[in-house]
Amino acid sequence: MLTQISAAACHGGTVLKLAHASPLLGCDMKLSVFLPAGAALRPSDAAVDAAARLPTLLFLSGLTCNEDNFITKACAVRTAARLGLVLVCPDTSPRGLGIAGEDDSWDFGTGAGFYVDATEPKWARYQMFSYITRELPALLQAQLPVDPLRMSIFGHSMGGHGALVCALRNPGTFKSVSAFAPISNPINCPWGHKAFGGYLGTDNKDAWKAYDATELTRGYSGPEVPVLVDQGAEDSFLKNGQLLPDNLVAAAASNPRMHLEYRLHKDYDHSYWFIQTFIDDHLEFHHKHLTA
Amino acid sequence: MLTQISAAACHGGTVLKLAHASPLLGCDMKLSVFLPAGAALRPSDAAVDAAARLPTLLFLSGLTCNEDNFITKACAVRTAARLGLVLVCPDTSPRGLGIAGEDDSWDFGTGAGFYVDATEPKWARYQMFSYITRELPALLQAQLPVDPLRMSIFGHSMGGHGALVCALRNPGTFKSVSAFAPISNPINCPWGHKAFGGYLGTDNKDAWKAYDATELTRGYSGPEVPVLVDQGAEDSFLKNGQLLPDNLVAAAASNPRMHLEYRLHKDYDHSYWFIQTFIDDHLEFHHKHLTA
Numbered sequence: 001m002l003t004q005i006s007a008a009a010c011h012g013g014t015v016l017k018l019a020h021a022s023p024l025l026g027c028d029m030k031l032s033v034f035l036p037a038g039a040a041l042r043p044s045d046a047a048v049d050a051a052a053r054l055p056t057l058l059f060l061s062g063l064t065c066n067e068d069n070f071i072t073k074a075c076a077v078r079t080a081a082r083l084g085l086v087l088v089c090p091d092t093s094p095r096g097l098g099i100a101g102e103d104d105s106w107d108f109g110t111g112a113g114f115y116v117d118a119t120e121p122k123w124a125r126y127q128m129f130s131y132i133t134r135e136l137p138a139l140l141q142a143q144l145p146v147d148p149l150r151m152s153i154f155g156h157s158m159g160g161h162g163a164l165v166c167a168l169r170n171p172g173t174f175k176s177v178s179a180f181a182p183i184s185n186p187i188n189c190p191w192g193h194k195a196f197g198g199y200l201g202t203d204n205k206d207a208w209k210a211y212d213a214t215e216l217t218r219g220y221s222g223p224e225v226p227v228l229v230d231q232g233a234e235d236s237f238l239k240n241g242q243l244l245p246d247n248l249v250a251a252a253a254s255n256p257r258m259h260l261e262y263r264l265h266k267d268y269d270h271s272y273w274f275i276q277t278f279i280d281d282h283l284e285f286h287h288k289h290l291t292a
Numbered sequence: 293m294l295t296q297i298s299a300a301a302c303h304g305g306t307v308l309k310l311a312h313a314s315p316l317l318g319c320d321m322k323l324s325v326f327l328p329a330g331a332a333l334r335p336s337d338a339a340v341d342a343a344a345r346l347p348t349l350l351f352l353s354g355l356t357c358n359e360d361n362f363i364t365k366a367c368a369v370r371t372a373a374r375l376g377l378v379l380v381c382p383d384t385s386p387r388g389l390g391i392a393g394e395d396d397s398w399d400f401g402t403g404a405g406f407y408v409d410a411t412e413p414k415w416a417r418y419q420m421f422s423y424i425t426r427e428l429p430a431l432l433q434a435q436l437p438v439d440p441l442r443m444s445i446f447g448h449s450m451g452g453h454g455a456l457v458c459a460l461r462n463p464g465t466f467k468s469v470s471a472f473a474p475i476s477n478p479i480n481c482p483w484g485h486k487a488f489g490g491y492l493g494t495d496n497k498d499a500w501k502a503y504d505a506t507e508l509t510r511g512y513s514g515p516e517v518p519v520l521v522d523q524g525a526e527d528s529f530l531k532n533g534q535l536l537p538d539n540l541v542a543a544a545a546s547n548p549r550m551h552l553e554y555r556l557h558k559d560y561d562h563s564y565w566f567i568q569t570f571i572d573d574h575l576e577f578h579h580k581h582l583t584a
Binding site for chain 2: 008009010011012015072073075077078232234267268269271272273274276277
C-alpha cells in the first residue's frame with residue numbers, strides 16, 4: 001500500500017513523495033509522483049473511478065539516481081500539468097538489503113539495479129524488471145488515477161535502457177517509449193558487462209541478450225511501438241563507448257516493425273541540462289500516442 | 293577574476309559554474325550563471341563589446357541554499373533562453389572563514405548571510421550586501437556580456453528580503469525587483485532578530501531598519517521601481533510569522549512612489565515547487581521592464 005511522505009502544490013497539481021513495502025524486493029521503496037489538478041492519492045480500499053483515470057508516464061532514472069532526480073531537475077511538471085499526464089518516478093534499485101558490497105560501487109548494487117531480474121543467488125532480491133512492470137503498476141492502479149490502458153515509459157541512461165527493455169519485452173503494455181542517452185547495447189559495453197555479469201552470471205549470454213535493447217529491437221515482433229531517442233554529441237559516455245546508440249539505430253532499421261526516431265544534438269552532454277532542454281518534446285510525443 | 297568550473301549546454305545557451313577569489317569576503321566564492329545562445333565567458337583583459345551586452349537578472353537564494361538551488365530547481369532556463377536574459381545565481385554567504393560557530397546554525401552564519409554588511413567585529417567578513425551590489429557586478433561586467441544599465445533582481449525567502457533591500461537602497465540600479473515569499477519585515481520576526489542581532493548588534497535598531505524591506509518601502513523616495521511579490525497561502529513560514537508580507541503591502545500602499553503587486557496563492561507552500569509554478573511570470577515581468 002502506498003503511503004504519503006509529503007505533498008506540495010505545483011503547476012495546479014500535486015508533487016507527491018510516496019513509500020510502500022515491496023514484498024518482491026524485500027525492502028521499503030520510495031517514488032515521486034506528479035498528479036495533475038483534481039487527481040489525488042486514495043486509500044486502496046476505495047475504487048478509483050475508471051472515468052477519472054489519466055494517461056501515465058513512467059520515468060526510469062540512471063545510475064546513482066533515486067526517485068528525486070527527475071522530478072526535481074527535469075522541469076517536466078509544467079508541461080505534464082498542461083497535458084494532463086501523471087508522472088511516476090521510481091527508485092533505481094532496492095535499498096538497504098544488507099548484501100555484502102551492495103554500496104561499494106556507483107555502477108552496481110544500490111542505485112544501479114539495471115532494471116533486470118537478477119538470477120545470481122547473492123542478488124536474488126534485485127528484481128527491478130518485475131518491480132517496474134508488475135508490482136509497481138498494480139500499486140499505482142489501486143490507489144492512483146492511473147489508466148493501465150494508457151501508459152508509456154521513458155528514461156535516462158541506465159533508465160533509458162530500462163524503458164526500452166520494459167517496453168520491448170512487454171508488447172502492447174506501453175503506448176510509446178523514449179530515452180535520453182540510453183545504454184543501448186549493454187552486452188557490448190563495460191557497464192553492461194559488469195551489471196549483467198553480476199546480476200545474471202558471467203556465462204549466461206542468452207539471459208544478457210533478453211535485457212539488451214539492441215537485441216530486442218532486432219527481434220521484436222509485437223505491435224508497432226513508437227520510439228524516440230535523444231542523444232547529446234558531447235556526452236562523455238557516448239564517446240567512451242558505454243551507450244552505443246548506433247547499434248540500436250541499425251537494429252531498428254533492420255526491423256520493419258520498429259519506428260525509431262534518433263536525434264543527435266550538437267553540444268549537449270549527459271546531464272539533466274540536456275534532459276530539460278528536450279523534455280517537452282518527449283512529453284508531447286508520449287501524449288500524442290497516449291491519447292491517439 | 294571569474295574562472296570556469298564547469299559548463300553545460302542547456303536550451304541553446306550555457307549553464308556555467310564559476311568561481312572567484314573575493315577580497316571583500318576573504319574567501320573563494322562560487323556562482324551559477326546562464327548565458328543565452330551566443331554569449332560566453334571571456335578573459336577579463338578582453339573588452340566585452342557593449343553591443344553584445346544582455347539584460348541580466350540576479351537571483352538571491354534563501355537560507356541553507358548555495359549557488360546551485362535556483363538554477364537546478366526553479367526551471368527558469370527555458371524562458372530565460374527564449375527572452376535572452378542572463379541569469380546570475382550567487383551563493384548566500386562567505387564559506388569556510390573559520391569563524392567560531394559559523395556552521396552551528398542553519399539560519400545564521402554559513403548559508404545565511406542575510407545580504408547585510410555586518411558591523412559586529414566577529415562577523416566583519418560577512419559583507420553580502422556589498423558583495424551583491426558592488427563586488428559581484430564589477431566581476432560580471434568585466435568578463436560576461438552583462439549590461440550594467442539593464443539589471444533586475446529577485447529572490448526567495450531570505451533572498452527575497454535581499455532583493456528588495458538591494459533594490460530599495462540603490463535607487464535606479466535595478467529596473468525591477470521581485471520576490472517569492474520574502475522575509476518582508478525582518479525587524480519584526482525571529483529570523484530577523486537573530487540575524488540582525490548577530491550581524492549588526494542587538495542595540496543598533498537604526499541599522500536594522502536600514503535593511504528592512506518594509507521600513508525601506510515606507511520611506512522610499514527614488515525613481516519608481518516596479519515590485520512583484522508572490523506568496524503561497526500554505527507556507528508554514530508565513531503562518532508562523534517569519535514573512536509578514538502584509539506589513540510590506542501596507543507600507544507600499546502608504547507610499548505613492550511604490551508600485552507593488554502582491555499575489556497570494558491558495559495551496560502553495562514555501563518550496564521550489566511553488567517557485568517553478570510562477571517563475572515564468574517573474575521572468576516576463578523583469579523582461580518587460582528590462583527592455584522597456
